[in-house]
Amino acid sequence: MRIKVNVRPNSGKQMIEKIEDNEYRVWLKKPAADNKANFELLKLLKKYFLKDVTLIKGKNSKDKVIEIE
Numbered sequence: 001m002r003i004k005v006n007v008r009p010n011s012g013k014q015m016i017e018k019i020e021d022n023e024y025r026v027w028l029k030k031p032a033a034d035n036k037a038n039f040e041l042l043k044l045l046k047k048y049f050l051k052d053v054t055l056i057k058g059k060n061s062k063d064k065v066i067e068i069e
């Protein structure tokens with residue numbers, strides 16, 4: 001399954017909001033620099049879905065596509 005994620009890095013909180021079936025908004029504590037936000041995002045989504053997740057598209061963007069195994 002693939003989902004679209006809009007990421008809000010450096011927000012001071014960690015939170016996942018489901019917008020539609022395959023669309024989410026995620027707030028992260030880490031900044032976008034040095035891929036810190038991407039690593040935090042994948043870790044958080046793995047805990048949320050209890051499945052392996054992979055970043056498919058959007059490494060340098062706030063809008064990402066994530067594959068959930």
